[in-house]
Amino acid sequence: MAMEGEPGSPHDAVCRHFFGSPENAASELRALLPEAFVAQVDWSTLTLMPSGFVSDHLKSRYGDLLFSVRVDGRLAFIYCLIEHQSRSDRWMALRLTEYMVNIWRQYLRDNAESEVLPMIVPLVVYAHPKGRRWRAATDLSELFALSAELRESLGDLVPRMRYVVDDVGAVDLVELRKRSLTPAALVVLRALQVASREDVVESLYSLVDDLAAMYHGPNGQGYLTAVMTYIGCVSDVEPERFDPLLDRLEPQVREAVVTTLEKLVAKNVARGEVRGEARGEVRGKADSLLRLLGCKFGDVPGSVSTRVRSASIAELDRWTERILTATTIEEVLVRDDG
Numbered sequence: 001m002a003m004e005g006e007p008g009s010p011h012d013a014v015c016r017h018f019f020g021s022p023e024n025a026a027s028e029l030r031a032l033l034p035e036a037f038v039a040q041v042d043w044s045t046l047t048l049m050p051s052g053f054v055s056d057h058l059k060s061r062y063g064d065l066l067f068s069v070r071v072d073g074r075l076a077f078i079y080c081l082i083e084h085q086s087r088s089d090r091w092m093a094l095r096l097t098e099y100m101v102n103i104w105r106q107y108l109r110d111n112a113e114s115e116v117l118p119m120i121v122p123l124v125v126y127a128h129p130k131g132r133r134w135r136a137a138t139d140l141s142e143l144f145a146l147s148a149e150l151r152e153s154l155g156d157l158v159p160r161m162r163y164v165v166d167d168v169g170a171v172d173l174v175e176l177r178k179r180s181l182t183p184a185a186l187v188v189l190r191a192l193q194v195a196s197r198e199d200v201v202e203s204l205y206s207l208v209d210d211l212a213a214m215y216h217g218p219n220g221q222g223y224l225t226a227v228m229t230y231i232g233c234v235s236d237v238e239p240e241r242f243d244p245l246l247d248r249l250e251p252q253v254r255e256a257v258v259t260t261l262e263k264l265v266a267k268n269v270a271r272g273e274v275r276g277e278a279r280g281e282v283r284g285k286a287d288s289l290l291r292l293l294g295c296k297f298g299d300v301p302g303s304v305s306t307r308v309r310s311a312s313i314a315e316l317d318r319w320t321e322r323i324l325t326a327t328t329i330e331e332v333l334v335r336d337d338g
Contacts, residue, residue: 011084011127011192014230018188018223019065019080022046024181028189029078031179032123032166037071045070046078066103076119077103083126084192088136096122097140097161122163127192131169138165168192173206183213184223191227195234201241204231208248215253224253225260232264239265283309285316292323293332304329 019025026043049066067078079099083089100120107118126134137143140161144151151158168189176186187210194203204211215224231237239261246254286309293300293308308316319332326332 009084010230010233011082014188014191014226015082015125016065017226018184019082020048021184021219022048022067023218024185024188025065025067025080027179027181027185028125028166029080029123031181032164033121037121040072042070049077064099071119074118076121078121078123079103080123080125083124083134084128087132088126088134090136091143092124092136093138093140093143093161093163096124096163100161122161123166124163125166125168127168127189130196131193133170134165134167138163183210183217184219186210187214187223187227191231195231197235200231200235200237201245204245205248208245212250212253215256221256224256228257228260229264232261282311282313282316285313285320286311289316289320289323292320293329296323297329300329304333307333 019028022043025048026046029046030038030043046067046069049068064082065080067080069076069078079096081096081099083092089095100122103120104117108114124134141151141158144158146154146158173190176189179186181189187207190203190207190210194200197203211224214220217223242257242261246257249257289308290300290305293304308319311319322332322334
């Protein structure tokens with residue numbers, strides 16, 4: 001399910017943190033895959049492949065998770081990818097096919113004597129921040145430019161590769177609860193649904209018992225810290241907005257949430273101070289350069305002032321050095337590549 005070397009986003013990080021656990025992943029997979037297949041899987045053998053295998057050999061994303069598992073006594077893989085982009089990837093079927101071919105190639109490099117390939121089950125979990133639905137083709141065959149007549153005449157010659165989509169935004173909490181998910185899996189899927197919403201705090205009220213169950217389970221404090229950090233990073237909610245939620249939580253859970261929120265506030269304050277110092281330095285350099293330009297060349301056009309005030313520190317430093325030798329404003333602001 002999805003979290004290049006380092007997590008590329010808060011979504012990637014939280015998904016890998018939660019679904020990197022075979023127990024959490026299994027509870028989600030059992031709900032999405034065909035029942036007959038699920039019955040043949042030895043879920044005790046579900047193992048997350050090292051992230052290096054995925055990113056180095058498959059050239060995919062850090063957040064994509066590859067699991068090995070025994071199915072009917074044979075090795076198989078389940079390839080999970082979580083999407084949280086602004087729109088469906090129309091080429092997802094092709095992208096997954098490329099990833100699967102790379103997995104098989106790597107398998108044959110590691111098992112040169114093998115005469116068969118392991119089955120790979122592809123799965124996409126789509127969590128659009130605004131709840132939009134997945135619109136892309138779910139079978140490779142749908143991507144080919146074929147008339148209905150030609151498609152029918154080719155029959156089985158049209159390449160196929162179908163993948164499963166869990167369109168999280170289209171599933172309400174009642175339906176999520178029917179999946180028999182672990183508390184951690186339920187909480188993170190719900191967080192993916194609501195973290196970007198205005199009513200994110202109110203949406204968490206119905207998870208009070210689930211947050212407690214998660215907290216008191218395996219790696220509970222780590223999961224609680226991770227999901228609250230994710231919500232704090234993705235949402236624009238001020239910390240005090242969480243007070244009504246805190247009032248509903250049991251003392252241990254409340255304390256853990258408060259600690260996480262306090263750390264987020266401290267980190268944001270530190271970042272704000274650094275950004276403030278940088279903005280002050282840029283403003284000071286821009287003011288100095290504009291004064292020098294005015295002294296040497298007279299009135300400074302508004303377009304030049306705008307350009308100077310939107311420049312980086314490095315650009316301002318270069319332009320200031322050119323003041324002594326330049327004969328026009330244009331010579332001062334000439335681009336290094338031009």
